[in-house]
Amino acid sequence: MSLLRIDGLSVEFPGGVRAAREVTLDVRAGETLAVVGESGSGKSVTALAVLGLLPETAKVTAGRIEFDGVDLLRCRPRRLNELRGGAIAMVYQDPLTALNPVLTVGRQIEEALRRHLGLGRRAAAGRAAELLDLVGIPQPGQRLKDYPHQFSGGMRQRVVIAMAISCDPRLIIADEPTTALDVTMQAQILHLLRRLRDDLGTSLMLISHDVGVVAGLADRVAVMYAGRVVERGSAAEVIGAPNHPYGRGLLASVPRIDAAARTGFAAIPGTPPDPAALPAGCAFAPRCGHVVDRCRAEDPPLLDAAGGRQVACWRHAEVAAAGGGA
Amino acid sequence: MSGALLDVRSATVTYKTRAGTVTAVDGVDLTVRRGEILALVGESGCGKSSLGRAVLRLEPLRHGSVLFDGVDLATLSGARLRQARRRLQMVFQDPQSSLDPRRTVGQIVERPLKVHGIGTVAQRRDKVVATLDLVGLGSRYLDRPPAALSGGQRQRVGIARALVLDPDLLVCDEPVSALDVSIQAQILQLLLDLRDRLGLAMLFVAHDLGVVRHLADRVAVMYLGRIVEGGPVDDMFARPRHPYTQALLAAAPVPDVAVERARSVPLALGDLPDPLAPPSGCHFRTRCPHQRPVCAQASPELVQAGPVEVACLRHEDIPAFSPV
Numbered sequence: 001m002s003l004l005r006i007d008g009l010s011v012e013f014p015g016g017v018r019a020a021r022e023v024t025l026d027v028r029a030g031e032t033l034a035v036v037g038e039s040g041s042g043k044s045v046t047a048l049a050v051l052g053l054l055p056e057t058a059k060v061t062a063g064r065i066e067f068d069g070v071d072l073l074r075c076r077p078r079r080l081n082e083l084r085g086g087a088i089a090m091v092y093q094d095p096l097t098a099l100n101p102v103l104t105v106g107r108q109i110e111e112a113l114r115r116h117l118g119l120g121r122r123a124a125a126g127r128a129a130e131l132l133d134l135v136g137i138p139q140p141g142q143r144l145k146d147y148p149h150q151f152s153g154g155m156r157q158r159v160v161i162a163m164a165i166s167c168d169p170r171l172i173i174a175d176e177p178t179t180a181l182d183v184t185m186q187a188q189i190l191h192l193l194r195r196l197r198d199d200l201g202t203s204l205m206l207i208s209h210d211v212g213v214v215a216g217l218a219d220r221v222a223v224m225y226a227g228r229v230v231e232r233g234s235a236a237e238v239i240g241a242p243n244h245p246y247g248r249g250l251l252a253s254v255p256r257i258d259a260a261a262r263t264g265f266a267a268i269p270g271t272p273p274d275p276a277a278l279p280a281g282c283a284f285a286p287r288c289g290h291v292v293d294r295c296r297a298e299d300p301p302l303l304d305a306a307g308g309r310q311v312a313c314w315r316h317a318e319v320a321a322a323g324g325g326a
Numbered sequence: 327m328s329g330a331l332l333d334v335r336s337a338t339v340t341y342k343t344r345a346g347t348v349t350a351v352d353g354v355d356l357t358v359r360r361g362e363i364l365a366l367v368g369e370s371g372c373g374k375s376s377l378g379r380a381v382l383r384l385e386p387l388r389h390g391s392v393l394f395d396g397v398d399l400a401t402l403s404g405a406r407l408r409q410a411r412r413r414l415q416m417v418f419q420d421p422q423s424s425l426d427p428r429r430t431v432g433q434i435v436e437r438p439l440k441v442h443g444i445g446t447v448a449q450r451r452d453k454v455v456a457t458l459d460l461v462g463l464g465s466r467y468l469d470r471p472p473a474a475l476s477g478g479q480r481q482r483v484g485i486a487r488a489l490v491l492d493p494d495l496l497v498c499d500e501p502v503s504a505l506d507v508s509i510q511a512q513i514l515q516l517l518l519d520l521r522d523r524l525g526l527a528m529l530f531v532a533h534d535l536g537v538v539r540h541l542a543d544r545v546a547v548m549y550l551g552r553i554v555e556g557g558p559v560d561d562m563f564a565r566p567r568h569p570y571t572q573a574l575l576a577a578a579p580v581p582d583v584a585v586e587r588a589r590s591v592p593l594a595l596g597d598l599p600d601p602l603a604p605p606s607g608c609h610f611r612t613r614c615p616h617q618r619p620v621c622a623q624a625s626p627e628l629v630q631a632g633p634v635e636v637a638c639l640r641h642e643d644i645p646a647f648s649p650v
Contacts (some may be wrong), residue, residue: 038506152597182369183533184594184613187577191592209506212579216586236583253511255536255565259586262540264518267511270475317617 002026002066003171003203004050009063011045011054017276019045019058021227023151024302027171032197032204033074034218034235036211038250040272042227046173049073050205051090068170069134086116089169093176095156098163099148105159106144107134116167135192140324152187158192165196170198175207188214193296211254215239223247226273229302233309243311243320244290282313290315290322330393331527332381337390339376346602350376352551353390354626358495363379363528364523365542365559367535367574371601372548378497378531383415394495408582411441415488419500421480427470431458431640432468435486442491453490461486478509483647485516489524499531514541535578539563547571550601550609557634565646567636569614570594573645593647607644608639616644 004027011020020042027033036041049056050065052072065072067088072080084090092098100108109131110124119127132140134157148156157177165173178186179195194217197204208214214221214235221239222232222297223246231244242248249268254276273279279286285295294314302310306320313319339351351373360363366374369497379385381392382398391398394410411624415438418424426436435454439445456466461482467585472480488496500518502510514537520526532538538545539559546556547570555568566572573594580586595613599605605612611621620639628635631642638644 008381154597182598183535183577184369184573184592185597186579187592187594190579191589211507211581213582215581216579216589226436239581239583251509251581253508254581255511255514255534255540256580256582257535257539257575258580258582259539261560265511265515265540267515268508269512271478271509321543 001029003029003068004205005064005066006046006050007066009046009049009062009065011042011049011062012059012286013055014057015276018227018278023063023224023227023229025222025229025232027203029153029170030080030201032206032217033221034097034206034208034214035224036208036214036221036250037224038209038272040226040239040275041224043224044175045207045227046224047056047173047207050173051084051088052077063262070162082116085112086167087170089164089167089172089175090158091160091164091174095160096148098160099156101148103148104145109144109159109163112163112171113164113208127166129161131166132159134165134196135159135162136188137144137162154188157185157189161189161192161196164275165202168200169202171203171205173205173207176209177206178213179209186213186278207301211239211251223250223265226278227275227310228283230284230312231246231309232294232302233305233307237309241320241323243289243305243309244284244313245319246284248319249287266295290319329359330357331360331362331395332356332529333393333396334377334381335393337377337380337392338388339373339380339385340388343602346423347603348601349551350601351380354548354553356546356553356556358527358529360494360527361521361525362544363530363542365530365532365537365538365545366548367532367545367597368548368568369574371550371598373551374548375499375531375546378499378529380410381529382414382497384416384619408442413492413494415493415496417481417496417498417501418470419485419505421472421477421484422504422630423561424484425480427472430469430471431463433485434472434483435490438487438491444491450565454486457486457490460489460520463514476509477505478512478560481505481513482516485513485520489520492524493526495527495529497529500533501530502537503532503534508535515567517541535554535574536621540616547574550599552609552637553628554638555634555636556628561633565632565648567609567631567634567641568638569643569644570610572644573613576588578649608637 006025009020009023011016025047037043051104105299106128109128113119113124113127129140137158143247178189206217221235222229225246231238231247252266270288273283279297281299285291300312300314305311305316332358336353338353339349343346368374368596381386402471432454436450463482500512542559545559546553549570555571566575576593599612607622607624608626611617626637626639628637
């Protein structure tokens, strides 16, 4: 059963910038869906559209977003406000943007608890301390009185996660939740997210550029390129053996620490297309080693492929058979 | 002759802040040989960038010295200093902010030649074109402003600007961390090719261990101003000995579902201590799963342990850990 369904979502910015193109995704109850892609792939725009937080210049030109039966693009702003911070929680890349610098973290968590769950002052304070403890902040009762700047980057992200889980959300949308952190702190935060998700049974939509981070958390994966989903399926399939040439190139370009020897670097040639001047046909065709004439003429839809996955590539069967590489 | 092109001896860099003095680099020794890539790795605040900048005398040394090709740069002045500095160049992290937006690519790459009074107008132009070719940008980019380039192309311009003086050593400060991974690989492969073609040495400051694994010949790991482990890249990654190196490698995500699902609890505990008041003895002990009372008493020196050097009093007792 899908908790969140995004169906044919297209988002445009002024100047004909097509930031998301016919994006179709779903997040099922209790599962983690990761949306992976590089800058400009449309992954963050998709997340912002779900939350109703697109910049004013952006326009949704097509599609539906449904959360638990509610049409998020057409529901009343008040209903969306109730959902946001309630049933749908957010964790951003930069915890400072999510926290109010002039309020103590206790006040901020308590406000959410009182507003969304209707708790009284004392109950909210008690619950806030429990939440800080749950996310691994030492001396939680004391730290409720501190302001965001008094926490380190890693501790601040724990505070944001405490706020995110405070109102028993059914879905957490985490946009690059560890990108601003050092690697040892990232490992701690990922460990925490994994533990909370498993203990609470919450669905997670993870937006990330890091295939390694995605591999550790995702049940299913959608790979985005130039505003489109180009491959989706189980994490084991899509990360283990991508069938889209872009996914394959992306995976190969990640330098792995667990290699037995130095291998050099496998880049994808060229650069991503200008989203205001996308080529006809497949947007990846100019960088693709498998390209044929049809790719330059017709943009492939998501096609059913091996292992229940879907791949937007006319040549996905040949790419899969080519093996090697990634 | 050891063949050391760069020889840094007990380098110490301090910063005064309102709250007190931070020792960003605390008595570090390191060498880079001709044609060698040494990676300096560590997390934010470990002092790796300060050390890189100190090598170029962009930060003053509080103690210690930097010998380049056997000559202490601090003893040089005037024309001899300028001469020496041509041979050491820097590639910055953010090609966006390190390139003057009002100049063209050609002017940016030509600038170091003009500053050093090298060549005629025509000679400089030829050199600029040849250097742009070397970094995979042709002469068609000469008249473009940086704003018309992608992030990867801008970093190629940054590298061309560093190469135009034919240096022997590049100090690269996180040169790919602002780039997407598929573009990052293009720049890293370019740096490897340039090293092979030009015999360049590099001091490569980085936080990404995957990059370091495939780029560097040798690695030095820094934590709170000190080198905790150093040695050949294959040995360090096959068998990290310092608990901090182990924690770094254990924390680095791998794009492999089976490996990531088997992940255990993180090895480094808690947060970086206050750099204004680092822990006594071993700086890492407050986060170390193997710490003992002795670790608070003495600062461990780097000692040889097989093919690597490690600064841990207990290195012989630390269980082996292999990320592979």
